[in-house]
Amino acid sequence: MAIRWHLSVTQSSAIFLLALRRHNCWQINAIVTTLIFFYFCRVIFSLSRAIFILTSTETKMYFDIYWHDTFRILANNRILGFIFWAVTMSLFFCGCKLKANQHNITGIQAFQSGQVSQAINEFQRALTVDPQNANAYYNLAASYQALGKQTKNKTWLDQSEQLYRQCISLDDQHVDAHRGLSALLIETGQEKYAFDLLNAWRQRHPGQTDPLIELARLYQEYGDSRRSSDLLADALKLNSNSTRALKALGHVRDSQGQYQLALENYIRVLQIDPQQADIAQRVTELQNRLANLPAGTTETAPARYGSVDPYSSK
Numbered sequence: 064m065a066i067r068w069h070l071s072v073t074q075s076s077a078i079f080l081l082a083l084r085r086h087n088c089w090q091i092n093a094i095v096t097t098l099i100f101f102y103f104c105r106v107i108f109s110l111s112r113a114i115f116i117l118t119s120t121e122t123k124m125y126f127d128i129y130w131h132d133t134f135r136i137l138a139n140n141r142i143l144g145f146i147f148w149a150v151t152m153s154l155f156f157c158g159c160k161l162k163a164n165q166h167n168i169t170g171i172q173a174f175q176s177g178q179v180s181q182a183i184n185e186f187q188r189a190l191t192v193d194p195q196n197a198n199a200y201y202n203l204a205a206s207y208q209a210l211g212k213q214t215k216n217k218t219w220l221d222q223s224e225q226l227y228r229q230c231i232s233l234d235d236q237h238v239d240a241h242r243g244l245s246a247l248l249i250e251t252g253q254e255k256y257a258f259d260l261l262n263a264w265r266q267r268h269p270g271q272t273d274p275l276i277e278l279a280r281l282y283q284e285y286g287d288s289r290r291s292s293d294l295l296a297d298a299l300k301l302n303s304n305s306t307r308a309l310k311a312l313g314h315v316r317d318s319q320g321q322y323q324l325a326l327e328n329y330i331r332v333l334q335i336d337p338q339q340a341d342i343a344q345r346v347t348e349l350q351n352r353l354a355n356l357p358a359g360t361t362e363t364a365p366a367r368y369g370s371v372d373p374y375s376s377k
Contacts, residue, residue, distance in 0.1 A: 163193035170202055174209075182206050200230035201240045208247055223247055235264075238273050245281060257281065272298040272305045283315055291315050306332050310342065322349050 170185030183206050189199035204226035211219035227244035230237055241264055248257035261281060265274035279294035292315050298308040313328030326349045329342050337343075 163189040163196045163199060166192065167196070167198055167202055170206075174202075174206060179206055179210055195233060197230045197234035197237055197240070200226050200233065201237060201243065204230060204240070205243055208243065212250070220247065220251060224251075235267065236271070236273065238277065241274070242277055242280075245277070270301060272302050272308055275301075276305075276307050276311055279311060279315070283311075283318070288315050288319050304335055306336050306339070309335075310339075313342075313345075317345075317349075322353060325349065326353065 166185045166189035170182040170189065173179075173185060174182035183203060186199050186203040186206065189196055190203070193199070204223045207219045207223035207226065210216065211223055224244065224247055227240050227247065230240040231244070234240070241261060245257040245260055248254070248260065258278075258281065261274060261278040265278060268274055275294045275298040279291040279298070282288075282294065283291040292312065295308050295312040295315065298305060299312070302308070309328050309332045313325045313332065316322075316325035316328065326346060329346045329349070332339060332342050333346065
């Protein structure tokens, strides 16, 4: 009975993992081999015990002392068994994520080279390997959005919106997905829903800076620089070292002609992260611009335009 149970477990485990081979994870072969070896040890142990029971007492004692304890620890120790299964499953899921990431990287490279159809195929393969991969959903959404804009195909734009929402449902902190969906909603004439999307994100995560930064970006695009600046100031209250918030506030002030304030924001960004080459270049440009201003003169910021709720006037 014990032997039959060991065989059934071995067979069912192997069949289960072989069925998962369609996911194409490189860890599967190693896991199947390890599992079969592990249960093979149990089968050998059971068979050996049955054989040695029929032999002399001395031989049986020798087996018990030198072999029984070893196989008993490997085969029957629940703690080691739990650790084995935990490591096995960790390798399995990590392998699937690694394979999905490989497909994502290949798809991004294809997308950047203009091969959108090939990129979509790679992103779909990533989801086949790892159906919970939020980045694959985002990449697919962005690809369908690009195709929909190029061909003016509403079906693909609708598909893009659904994929963005699936990405957000898996990862509510996915910044690019919120940005992409809000941009798509604006492009399809749903400005109110774009603002509602980011406001709802902000309410769900009141202690996070990303929703404030993305909402500020949207207000700036609609010309409401004052509301944008207020939101970025709120973000900096939450995290004074947020380079994204400092950079965004610098852009707002830069666009308003407040070059000295923008320069201060950019310098602060470089103090935190000196590797931002575009900001370093803009700092040099602003320093030269301000140095060439006649003494006692300042540049006037352009007049603010836009409504408090930009979409209300659309």
